[in-house]
Every structure is written in structure tokens, then in C-alpha cells.
Amino acid sequence: MQSVCLSSFIFTKMPAISASAPGKTILFGEHAVVYGSPAIAIPISNLRVKAIIQPNIESQDSVVAFNNGTNRQKFNIHALPPDDLIRGIVSVFEEQTHRKLSPFTLTIHSEIPIAAGLGSSAAVAVAVTRALGEFSGLKLNGNEINEFAYKSEIVQHGTPSGIDNSVITYEKPIYFEKGMPIQTITIKNKLHFVLADSGERTLTKKVVDFVRESMEKDHTNYQNLLFSISDICRIAKNAIMAGDAHVIGKLMIQNHTLLQKMGVSSQKLDKLVDLSLQAGAFGAKLCGGGQGGFMVSICDKETVDTVTDQLRKISSCVIKASIGGLE
Ligand code: PMV
Numbered sequence: 280m281q282s283v284c285l286s287s288f289i290f291t292k293m294p295a296i297s298a299s300a301p302g303k304t305i306l307f308g309e310h311a312v313v314y315g316s317p318a319i320a321i322p323i324s325n326l327r328v329k330a331i332i333q334p335n336i337e338s339q340d341s342v343v344a345f346n347n348g349t350n351r352q353k354f355n356i357h358a359l360p361p362d363d364l365i366r367g368i369v370s371v372f373e374e375q376t377h378r379k380l381s382p383f384t385l386t387i388h389s390e391i392p393i394a395a396g397l398g399s400s401a402a403v404a405v406a407v408t409r410a411l412g413e414f415s416g417l418k419l420n421g422n423e424i425n426e427f428a429y430k431s432e433i434v435q436h437g438t439p440s441g442i443d444n445s446v447i448t449y450e451k452p453i454y455f456e457k458g459m460p461i462q463t464i465t466i467k468n469k470l471h472f473v474l475a476d477s478g479e480r481t482l483t484k485k486v487v488d489f490v491r492e493s494m495e496k497d498h499t500n501y502q503n504l505l506f507s508i509s510d511i512c513r514i515a516k517n518a519i520m521a522g523d524a525h526v527i528g529k530l531m532i533q534n535h536t537l538l539q540k541m542g543v544s545s546q547k548l549d550k551l552v553d554l555s556l557q558a559g560a561f562g563a564k565l566c567g568g569g570q571g572g573f574m575v576s577i578c579d580k581e582t583v584d585t586v587t588d589q590l591r592k593i594s595s596c597v598i599k600a601s602i603g604g605l606e
Contacts, residue, residue, distance in 0.1 A: 295331050295332065295333045296331065296332045296333075296410050296413045296414050297329060297330070297331045297332075297410065298329070298330050298406050298407075298409035298410040298413065299327045299328060299329045299330070299406050299409075300327065300328050300401075300402040300403075300405035300406040300409070300447050300448075300450075301322040301323055301324045301325075301326060301327055301398075301402060301447060301450055302322070302323040302326035302327070302328075302390075302391040302397040302398050302399070302402055302447075303320050303321065303322050303323055303397065303398035303401070303402075303443060303446045303447050304320065304321060304323055304396070304397060304398075304472070304474060304566045304567070304573070304575045304600070305318055305319070305320045305396070305442065305566050305567055306319045306320065306321060306515065306519070306527070306531065306566075306575070307319040307508070307511055307512045307515045307530065307531070307534050308442075308455075308508055308509070308511075308512045308534075309396075309442075309538070309566065309567055309568070309569070310486075310487070310490050310508075310538070310541060310543060310568075310569075311504075311505045311508040311509060311512075312440040312442055312455065312456075312457065313438065313440045313487060313490075314505055315456070315457050315458075316456075316505050316508055316509040316512065317454060317455065317456045317509060317512045317513065317516075318440070318442050318454075318455050318456075318512060319452070319453070319454050319455070319464070319512060319515055319516060319519060320442050320443070320445075320446040320452070320453055320455065321446065321452040321453075321472075321600075321602050322446055322447060322450045322451065322452070322602070323397065323398075323474075323598070323600045324450065324600075324602075325598075325600060326390045326391050326397065326598065326600075327389075327390055327391070327402070327406075328387065328388070328389040328390070328391055328399070328402040328403050328405075328406045329387070329388045329389075329406060330385060330386070330387055330403070330406040330407045330409070330410040331385070331386045331387075331388075331410070332383050332384070332385050332386075332410045332411065332413075332414045333383060333384050333386075334381060334382070334383055334384075334414075335381075335382035335383055335384055338382055339382050340355045340356075340357070340382060341355070341356045341357065341369065341380065341382050341383050341384070341385070342354060342355055342356060342383075342384050342385070343356050343359075343365045343384075343385045343386075343387065344384065344385070344386045344387070345386075345387050345389075346386050346387065346388045353384075356369050356385070357369075361434075362434055362435055363434075363435075364400050364403060364404065364431065364434070364435045365385070365387075365403070365407065366434075367430075367431045367433075367434030367435055368403070368404050368407045368408060368411075368427075368428075368431040369407075369411070370434070371408075371427050371430040371431045371434070372408060372411045372412075372427060375423075375426075375427055375430070376415065376417060378415060380411065380414070380415060383414060385407065385410070387403060387406075387407070389402070389403065392476060392573070392596060393480075394480045394481070394482055394483070394568075394572065395476060395480065395567070395571075395572040395573050396483075396565070396566045396567020396568055396569065396572035396573045397474070397566075397567065397572075397573055398443045398446070398447055398567075400432060400435060400436070400443075401428060401432055401439075401443035401444045401447045402447050404427075404428035404431040404432060404444060405424060405425075405428045405444060405447045405448050408424050408427045408428055408431070409424055412424070421448055421449060424448050425444055425445055425448040425449070428444035428447070428448060429441050429444045429445075432444055435484075436483060436484050436487075437484055437487075438487065440455070440457055441455070441457060442455045445461050449461065449463060451463040451464070452464040452465075452466060452519065452602060452603070454512075454516050464516065464519055464520055465520065465603075466519055466520065466522050466602060466603025466604065467520065467521055467522035467603065467604070468521075468522030468524075468603055468604045469522070469580075469601055469602070469603050469604030469605075470519075470522060470524055470527070470577060470601060470602055470603045470604075471524070471577065471578050471579060471580060471583045471599070471600075471601045472575055472576065472577055472578070472599070472600045472601065472602075473555065473560070473575075473576050473578060473583060473586045473587050473590060473597060473598070473599055473600075474566070474573045474574065474575045474576075474597070474598045474599075474600060475551045475555075475573060475574050475576075475590040475593075475594040475596070475597045475598075476572070476573055476594050476595060476596035476597070477545060477547040477548050477551060477571050477572060477573065477574065477594070478547065478571075478594070478595060479545055479547055479548075479570070479571030479572070480571050480572065481568065481569075481570035481571045481572070482568070483567065483568035485568075485570075486543055486568040486569055486570045487568065489542065489543070489570070490541060490542075490543065493541070493542060501541065504537050504540055504541055507533075507537055508534060508537050511530050511533055511534050511537075514526075514530060515527060515530045518530065522603055522604065524561050524577050524578070524579055525561050527561065527562060527577050528560065528561025528562025528563075528577045529561070529562055530562065531561075531562035531563060531564045531575075531576075531577060532552075532556075532562045532563065532564065534564050535552055535563065535564035535565060538564065538565055538569060543565065543568070543569035543570055544565050544569055544570075545565075545569070545570055545571055547571070548565045548569065548571070548572075548574050550593065551563070551574040551576075551590060551593070551594060552564065552565070552574055552576070554589055554590060554592075554593065555574070555576035555578075555586055555589075555590065556576075557589070558582065558585050558586040558588075558589035558590070559578065559582035559585055559586060560576035560577060560578045560582065560586050561576075561577050561578065561579070562576065562577050563575065563576035563577070564576075576590075583599060587599055
């Protein structure tokens with residue numbers, strides 16, 4: 280009895296464990312990356328997911344609560360559907376570390392719009408895995424966190440390329456090719472981006488399945504589109520290292536045209552792209568799975584506010600982001 284009281288005392292005194300992870304945007308190569316082409320992504324460090332873990336003293340259940348201001352409902356993690364992301368993250372963690380977690384309450388605060396191409400699920404996977412690592416007294420390194428997050432994404436998405444979990448884990452711009460070592464990119468000058476929400480939502484898995492089916496029906500055409508995207512990506516890597524926003528912009532427009540041909544854009548995304556260009560952006564494209572979600576445009580310091588203001592006229596969520604140079 281005494282030892283139970285003592286352990287309760289230790290648990291209540293144990294401070295909450297907190298870990299976070301950023302959002303991301305893919306600048307080049309989404310969809311093609313699933314088939315082995317290269318792709319380039321950057322973290323969006325001003326959009327974050329925070330995971331907080333506290334031990335459960337009075338219950339044997341582990342629960343999750345999503346704190347988005349209104350929804351404070353708690354879910355028993357082990358009673359969630361097998362393809363649920365949170366259940367997947369916890370199961371992957373227990374399998375990979377060969378340990379059973381003691382009961383806990385996980386609270387997730389997220390600033391990243393869901394199913395919008397900004398890496399919300401991968402950011403949850405990375406933040407929760409980090410917090411679980413600390414909760415169980417393990418010092419997981421970046422590679423382990425990245426691998427656990429990738430395995431958790433498989434539970435939900437089926438065939439993720441691995442780019443989302445990688446850029447989010449390392450929180451650096453990356454050049455990514457499946458099966459190859461991840462290359463981080465150092466950007467010479469500060470680059471300015473404006474992201475805008477189309478307001479439409481299609482699950483990434485659904486769009487990836489759509490591309491796969493289209494490719495089966497029209498193999499040569501899709502193969503050529505993938506080759507063109509790969510070429511753009513290779514050229515873009517040098518432009519990004521040099522911090523050349525003009526060239527990056529031109530290549531983004533070309534990449535968007537190819538994504539349109541793949542059938543993954545939408546009228547609303549195209550409208551956001553056009554409006555960005557009219558407002559002075561160097562280039563713009565859809566980002567992530569597409570058929571909705573966000574668009575990303577690249578601007579210079581002088582035009583970023585004009586582009587933002589114009590996009591706000593037709594989008595309910597517009598986000599500024601920058602990366603590179605002396606940070
Ligand atoms: O929509 P997001 O943020 O999950 O990005 C998906 C990117 C794809 O290339 C379409 C899929 C993948 O696994 O890389």
C-alpha cells in the first residue's frame with residue numbers, strides 16, 4: 280500500500296513531458312517521389328504540433344485528447360480503429376522499443392491544418408514519438424524517430440514515400456529520394472513563401488490511389504510526366520542552394536503544370552496560383568497530395584505582403600513562411 284502511495288506521489292510530481300514538430304511544404308516532386316523520383320521539401324517552423332504526456336495514476340487506460348479549443352473529448356487509444364494514426368504511433372513505438380508503455384494521457388495541440396498538404400499527420404507522428412521516447416526514459420536519436428514516424432504513417436496512408444516524416448524530423452530543407460541517404464540543403468539567401476488554403480480537402484491516400492490508377496491506364500504519358508518532374512527537381516536543388524527565388528519560381532510554375540496534367544490540381548488551386556502570380560509572386564504551385572489543400576508561392580521581401588493581402592481575398596487561411604540565409 281505504501282509503495283502505491285509513493286509511486287502515485289512520484290507520478291504526480293513528474294512534470295508533463297512536451298515535444299513538438301513543425302509542418303512542411305513540398306516545393307518540388309510530390310507524387311513523383313512515390314515512384315522513386317527526387318523531391319524537395321522545407322519545414323514550416325512557425326506552424327507546429329505539440330504533444331504533451333502525463334502519466335495516468337488512477338486509470339489503466341491510455342487516452343488522447345485533441346486540444347483545438349473546442350473539442351476536449353478524450354479517446355481510449357487502444358479502442359481506436361486499427362488504422363488510426365495515434366493508435367498506430369503508440370503500437371509502432373511499443374513494437375520497435377519492445378516495451379509496454381504505462382498508462383498516460385496524451386494531449387495534442389496542433390496549428391497545422393489537417394489533410395491540407397502541410398504534413399499534419401507526420402508532424403503528429405514525430406511530436407508524439409518524441410514525447411513517448413522521453414516518457415519511457417529512452418534517448419531516441421533522429422534516425423529512430425524518423426523511422427518510427429514513417430512506420431506510423433504506413434498504418435494510416437499505406438504507401439508514404441517518407442519525405443514528410445524526414446523533413447519534419449530533421450526540420451531542415453531536404454532533397455529526398457526513396458532508398459537514398461537524405462540530403463539536407465543549405466540555402467544561401469532567405470526565401471519568402473506564402474501558402475494559401477483552397478478550402479477543399481481530399482485525403483492524400485485517395486489522391487495517391489487516383490494517380491496509381493491513372494498511371495495503370497495511361498502508363499507512357501504518366502511516365503513522361505514523372506521524368507519531367509525529376510528533371511525539374513534536379514535543377515531546382517541548385518537554385519534553392521543559391522537562394523535564387525526567380526529560378527525557383529519558374530520551376531514551381533512548370534511543376535504545377537505537370538501536376539495539373541497528372542490530374543491532382545483543382546480549379547480553386549489554379550485560381551490561387553494565378554492570383555499569386557498576378558500579385559507579383561515569382562512562382563506558385565499546389566503542395567502535397569493536391570485535389571485541394573494548400574498552394575505555395577515564392578515571393579521576394581517586397582512583394583510578400585501584397586501577395587498575402589491578395590490571397591486573403593479568396594482564401595480563409597493564408598500563411599507566411601521563410602527559410603534560409605542567416606537564421
Ligand atoms: O498531402 P501530404 O502533405 O501528405 O503530402 C503527400 C505527398 C505525396 O508525394 C503525394 C505522397 C508521399 O507519400 O510522398
